[in-house]
Amino acid sequence: MSQTVLKEHASSPAAPDTPPAHGSEFLYYGLRNKKLVFGLGLELLLILFAVIGPIISPHNTTDFFKLGAPPSAQNWLGTDSLGHDVFAQLADGIRESYLVGALGAISAAVVGMVLGFTAGWRGGIIDEVVQLFTNILVMIPALVLLVVIGSYLNTRGILFEGVFIGLTTWPWVARAVRAQTFSLRSREFVDLAKLSGKRATSIIVRDIAPNMASYLFLVIILLFGSSMLLAASYDFLGLGPTSMASLGVMMQNANLNSALFYHMWWWVVPPGLVLTAMVAALLVANVGLDEVFNPKLREQ
Amino acid sequence: MSELSVHEVSKLYRGTARGGGFTLALRKVSFELKQGEVISLIGESGSGKTTLGKVILRLERPTSGAVTFGGKDIATYSQRGLREYYRFVQGVFQDPFSSYNPIYRADRVFDLVRDVYFAHVSGKDWNDKIDAALHAVALNPGDVLGKYPHQLSGGQQQRLLIARALLLDVRVLVADEIISMLDASTRVDVLNLLVSLKRAGLAILFITHDLSLGNYVSDRTIILRHGAIVEMGATPEVFGNPQHDYTKMLLSAVPELQKKWHHTALGPVAMPVSPGAEPVVRRDLRALLGGTRAVSSGKSAVALTLEPPVLHEFEPGHLVADAE
Amino acid sequence: MSVTVANLSVAYRSHRGDVTAVDGVSLTIADGEIMGLAGESGCGKSTLGNALIYLDPRMKVTEGKVALDGRDLPIADSKAMRPLRMTEVSLVPQYALNALTPTRKIRRLVTDLLKSHGVQDRDEVLTEMKRRIALIGLTDDVLGKYSFELSGGMRQRVTILMSTLLNPSLLIADEVTSALDVSTQRAVGEMLLEFRDRGYVKSVIAITHDLSILAQIADSIAIMYAGRLAEKASTETIVNKALHPYTQALIASLPEVGVRHDQTTLTGIPGRPPSLVNPPAGCRFRDRCPFAVAKCAETPPFEEISPGHQVACWKVTKEASK
Secondary structure, three states, rough: OHHHHHHHHOOOOOOOOOOOHHHHHHHHHHHOHHHHHHHHHHHHHHHHHHHHHHHHHHOOOOOOOOOOOOOOOOOOOEEEOOEHHHHHHOOOOOHHHHHHHHHHHHHHHHHHHHHHHHHHHHHHHHHHHHHHHHHHHHHHOHHHHHHHHHHHHOOOOHHHHHHHHHHHHHHHHHHHHHHHHHHHHHHHHHHHHHHHOOOOOOOOHHHHHHOOOOHHHHHHHHHHHHHHHHHHHHOOOOOOOOOOOOOOHHHHHHHOOOOOOOOOOHHHHHHHHHHHHHHHHHHHHHHHHHHOOOOOHHHO | EEEEEEEEEEEEOOOOOOOEEEEEEEEEEEEEOOOOOEEEEEEEEOOHHHHHHHHHHHOOOOEEEEEEEEOHHHOOOOOOHHHHHHHHEEOOOOOHHHOOOOOOOHHHHHHHHHHHHHHOOOEEEEEEEEHHHHHHHOOOOOHOOOHHHHHHHHHHHHHHHHHHHHHOOOOOOEEEEEOOOOHHHHHHHHHHHHHHHHHHOOOOEEEEHHHHHHHHHOEEEEEOOOOEEEEEEEHHHHHHHHHHHHHEEEHHHHOOOOOOOOOOOOOOOOOOOOOOOOOEEEOHHHHHOOOOOOOOOOOOOOOOOOOOOEEEEEOOOEEEEEEO | OEEEEEEEEEEEEEOOEEEEEEEEEEEEOOOOEEEEEEEEOOHHHHHHHOOOOOOOOOEEEEEEEEEOOOOOOOOOOOHHHHHEOOOOEEEEEEEHHOOOOOOOOOHHHHHHHHHHHOOOHHHHHOOOOOHHHHHOOOOOOHHHHHHHOOOOHHHHHHHHHHHHHOOEEEEEEEEEOOOOOHHHHHHHHHHHHHHHHHOOOOOOOOOOOOHHHHHHHHOOOEEEOOOOEEEEHHHHHHHOOOOHHHHHHHHHOOOOOOOOOOOOOOOOOOOOOOOOOOOOOOOOOOOOOOOOOHHHOOOOEEEEEEEEEEEHHHHHHHHHHH
16 A cells, blocks of 8 residues: 555545545444344353353362352352353353364355365366365265264364354355355456456456455354354264263253253253354344345344 | 558357357458557447447457557467567457456556566656556546545546556557546547647557547558458548448437437337347358358347458458458 | 416425526427427436426425426425326426336236325226236236346336326336436337327426437427526427527537448537536526537527527527517
């Protein structure tokens, strides 16, 4: 950017009756959008809890207490059938769930965007190949794949689960990115960038991607939510990482130990409720964000 | 001395209409553009004029034929060669607003050029260059620098794009319908700017569907129809003494302030042959490229081959095609 | 059978405040008259035309009335206008090329239209439509096609056909020739003339920035600038004897076929139209007018200088009173 040029002319007043500059416009509407504020606020609270929870928890997950005790002053959310403090497990579990969610979202986003941009920009045979690849991957049931791969591995870690989720959910990122790239690449400002001698990667990164920025943002948020849910379901089925506590594992244990039958609601409800809150807050924020980015959806 | 030479350029598109088929956008178009010359390329929608502009700017590749610049076929350029080409040959398009990336400020179009061509030029020298270019297009730097595209008028946007081209050593400008989206009062300013640039030695390919604009500004005129040249020559001759029926039809249909159309009351309006019918040629690709057999489609009223109608010299410099 | 617009003002809300897009416009259109409404982008001509049939919910009528055939048009009340649309007042909108739903065949679009207006005898109307299709030189199979199968010009003409099928008193044609080729422009222009001559429509308001087209088809031309009327007169007067400086400048900037740059240099109009959020007081053309004087800080009245010729300009008023 010609910084000097901008500085020289920064004092010239903006033309009348024009909308405010882009960044501040989003901020203006964003802060006024109830869904975004609520969703984001709740999510941030949960993240805060994930960070400080294990610190403020008076006990560790490995401490033993009375088996199956209801919530009390000593165990804020009671204990499970094995005598572990539920609150401590919850605090740890949220953290793990966020980690896996982030890992899954990032790997899916990276793979999906690279393939999507390449296919959308180049078109032709490369596009066909990527589409073929995408379609094949979509058809393979991820659960079955996880079972098969999992049976060959002795131990599974968070990294494995996160990357696996990423590598099985990137297709719909790629499709969305490809479609947007297709429509954007025929715009005249892309032609102008070509006429300025710019290379393809530069045009994709500087001209095309920023025009999809709001869309990409929304996609990543959705990925985050769905990764967390997927991880929890895998954990619930016992296909998760072999050596950690997460919300899904908590729910699995609660199920295996017939917690509901024994009226141990403090073991069953919290993990499910918290997981629901984590994902729902994201989705609500997402809807709000969509309204902020897309002026036509705003209610005046 | 020729700047740019277009030799038998053809462009075939795979059809997107129902039923597939091919579209012949350009059929062996040939002409030369000389230094300081303005050629108006006149045609209606579907004539192929925009495609020709894109082929010359190497934004599209011709199916056959070649565009030569400085004696070299532009299709053979490497990435670096292409960059050099763009130093001399630039384009400005119809919709000024969409040439700008809306999330950046308008003067980013200058920065794009700077990054590639003037990376070693100092800040102050660069600003001087910008000021000079803006001055050449009669824009006040204070009015346009630092603004977003939506804060500028169509005329300002268009002139800024021309200024961008002037930052390079442009010798050929492809102006594709650059006037049509501007208001009447700004059109004239941009037109007069083109005239002054022409007088300074710039060669311009002025693509338009508006005959009166073409007549005002150009030295030679090419009339394009269904991807082929039907008439070509010095502007006063083509407009003053049109030979091809299509040219005559176009001239008679132009609304003028002083002359009224000859309106026949009651009864169907006589429709000229061309409008609407999109020439879609089906199937026989080999026959098309082989070039001799006429392939007619059910939809089109005109049977098309790759071979354009033959051009005859009616008078020196004034070429007219046979009826198709 | 005429249209009377009395002191109409239309405003819409933006985040910078209220924008008065149409400011105190008064005009009359006689029965059978094609009036051209010309001006540059942002002058309010589209807003004016659209306000007569459908008020965008973001807009409101702040002042004035409109009467059609002696009866008041309830333009501010969308529900009350519903039965009048298509039957009394009809619109061919800007960008009508894309106004036809692409997933239905034309015949279906027509029958849907007729159904929604409570037309009982649809077959008879369809027969009439076929007659009119033949009139403009197209063939019946147009009815069996989808809109994307037709060229731009054909779509435009089909849209005009559909808008005039119920013989409205007033047709508002918003930039119907703008995106078309020269030959199709002529076909559409002649179509409007033809329809008026045959009585399919009574009066037409042709909104465009192209004065040359209006010179062909319009009986009178009204020139708008920055939300107000600058001049209105018969076509012949506007083209040859325009009095308002803006009109004169517009006419002077039109390149005619045959005019070359080495013979005449055309001149444009320097500057830009004023912002309508905070319009300047007085005559809005003042800043760009070569004849502006101190008096122009007062808004000139839009008054009749000679029979059928109205102008809003102090210079003109002064010279006429001499």
